Amino acid sequence: MLEKVTPSTTEVPPATGPQDPASEQQNGVRIAEAVTKSWSKNTLIQVYICMWLMYFVRALNGSLTSNLAPYITSDFSNHSLLPVIQIVVSIMSAACTMPIAKLLNLWDRTIALSLMLVVSIIGLIVMACCHNITIYCVAQAFITVGLTGLIFSLDVLTADTSTAQDRALAFAFTSSPYIIMAFAGAPLSASFNEVNWRWAYGTIAILLPVVTVPLIIIWELAKRKAQETETLTRIHEKRSLAESIHYYIIEFDIIGILLLIAGFSLFLLAFALAGSQPQKWHSTHIICMIVIGGVTIIVFAAYERLFASKPLVPYNLLISRTVTFTCLLNLTYVIAADCWASYFTSFLQVVYHVSLTEAGYVVAISNLISPLWLVGVGFLVRWTGRFKWLLLCAIPVYLLAIGLMIYFRSPGHSIGYICLCEVLIGLGTGTIIALEQTAVTTASEHNDYASMLALLGWVGSIGGAIGNSISGAIWTNTLPQKLREYLPEEMKSQWKEINDSLYVQLSYEVGSPTRVAIEKAYAVSQRNMLIAGIAFMALTIVWVVGIKDVRVKGRDNKGRVLF
Template structure:
């Protein structure tokens, strides 16, 4: 269905019915948003009123979801060497990590779309089923293929969790509280990093039990969230049944028509093009083919060209052909949204280009153990602390942009200080740790605040895909930064050593084998260390440039005031008017077909605040 036909079909919805920020919303570009407003999952979100008990229960559920996903990441990483060695597959560790990375990046839009079409309950249940099934397959595995397949299935569920958690928090909370609550429920990301290591070490020789325990916990930890969403889904379906009394019963349509209708609502071609395009672009970089084969290799060029072509065709298909587009491209005409996406890309580029080789750099230049290098890597802990600071600041000031700039300044200062703290043995471990902590806190503040700016700039109907796109930027910017850092590292570092070390020293082993490095003579180790320092300085300068570009992009962020109003919940002028009257008021005098009836009812839903809707229909307050 083309754009003009969409416009005719959606004549019952007017631009004022779906609100975004008044200074940036363009009523001439909202056809795709009005189309998505007719999706069942979106209508459920619009009529759902979250009571205090619901919010507490779903927040507890999200906490436990983060608990199991964080425990999964840490415990499985700990036992992975043992798992792979049992199947003589140690060299395939990179394949698992790369596929995991690509899947988490690529399938996020799919879960956002499932949530819009069917609802949060159905999408979260699917994520739980995939996560649990993956663990079960790994627990029963007797070959590398089984472990690999189970890991892939489990990662699909984990990607669904990561997408839905952010969307649900945005649906249940006022915008000024979202960042602080996200920080609270993300505490397991820090604590379970260490807990997972202990679990993995304790069951290292009986690694099947690790997957078995995770399988059980995946079900148990999902129960609170699924129970809460089940109650809300039932309440929303009751409201929708009362609203759609004039709609033709869709269940009477032939099964094939209903199936094709679901495929059209899911926009399966668009999902395939979007996810496939991103994976094709990220795959050769994630597998570091640019290092192994060089940029001119067909192994690099072919997937990049395929990925770019797929994304270009995706743009055309979504803009011209899709009835329910995955990505409303009019979002990119919102200045704040576009600038936030560009800024976040630069953030993650900076993070990967400056920190990708942190651990080997510390081990070589300071001649310390990998454990000490890990302890000095305080970025993750600092990031979560920064999320708290940024969340509290936005909660009490109801502003986001000023705090985003403070976080950006902290991050830039930390990256600049890296030039000193990574200048060799003249600095202490304490200085390195402090700089890493400042960098982590600054990144947590700015990424959280800019993310809230994204949510403030779009309508409630576009919220899920906006959050998903902002999350995908982490992988796009990250892989660009990773590709940049690896290209510089493998080309510059050897050139810094050529002609300086003794001819008996194997340069390749000196920069790739930590054991070989420690066996070198002291004077040769110093030469290698100087090469590391000079190469790292180049990467740090690239990071500084990335942060400056991010600052330029942040100039486009609008200074929204974060209010308690939910975007898209328009309160009508006559709050006492019955819903049945509102429905009849919107109907044409002649008999309306099922499509126009559905859009007119959607018009009602998007105009009502959930509390008004529940009161008029006698909705439950439990």
């Protein structure tokens, strides 16, 4: 592992001459190529087993959080703040993605893995100990940043060890743990909820280092082997401590990160919080958040374009038409999905009268279908050598699913129709996500894999923040109003208590006037969120048409590959 900042120490393959193209590569990429060349087939299989286990733990955390979040926030009497929390964690995820990519390229894959492992464990421990909504939000931010960084590092490693032709298959393999979570996630969530939800995060805090440390060890042993065979040599870059601090502040664009977090947090949180303020949009706090946040976003854009030596989002990455339209596709898709997803498990339990376990199973249908279908997508890309035609098929399927869900979201319809919609969503989602990653890596050189995947993740995180702000705005401006409108006269005074807790909502007997009123309010809110989602998703047709139909056959990586 690389140790020092001053003097900074890196390791690179020996130069083969002044005209060697690899000499232009960044140190992290050079190390990755040297390490993958030194791997045997058995070692590479061990690496993929470790990566699969890490994806499994990430899938477990995602399933537990998705199912338990409504109950955890209800414990703190803040069920309506679900989108607000997601906005914060999405912005934090966006802020860390590009710096992690630079870390991968400048130093080494294992440094990023180790750092993100520590951040994740801190967040999980804080989460298991939190006793109010503020600490919960902070813990979720740490967990999201840490796990996003870990999985992003694995995505880059997957791209390092797969050919362009088989990359969709490689991503299908690493996504397969979600198949298990489709069956195990819901009952595990229900069990933890009955005992104590804090144990869920304590369990993940134990499992995560167990599955991550072996991968770090394998990488370091392979790096040592590369050094012994002189495939990899050590060089020293002499900088003073002050020079190193200045270098990394510039290189990681610390000023840009702070402006990004401040601007998007203030601006997007205002939309999610306005409905809960006594004066709504006329509230001084909301107006200040929108104005200051908007100005800060403008300052962020101006700083990045005019003053940042190493901008958070390098503009040269957007030169490719394929990359630009793929990023727009990801941004719009994530906005559309997050417009309605935050309250979906609550909606199922309240309107369709299912248990937490049953609601988890319904939500997990798309998580089951998506990785299964990914294998088919991978073989179709391998067979045809192209991927754009699959995207053109996936978008209408996803639009159909959301359109049907708008129709079936009301009380009185069978939950089987919602399950059908989840199947269609799984088919569309699996195709879109895998082929986005394939598109940006196919349109770039190996030196840019980390930056390309980071750019894709960055716009996705911003999309998540925007989608959740829309969801929060619709929810806080619709559900309370509809509760006051639909509740029986004798219950109208209790609308806020009902609004703030899923436990309270579920406590009313099915068929009672109060429960019927709650169900009607939920149905209207969910309908409005789904309409917003399908409106954004319609834009993706334009973005897919703009993507270049790149042929993936014949594009190979340097080093040993498994796929």
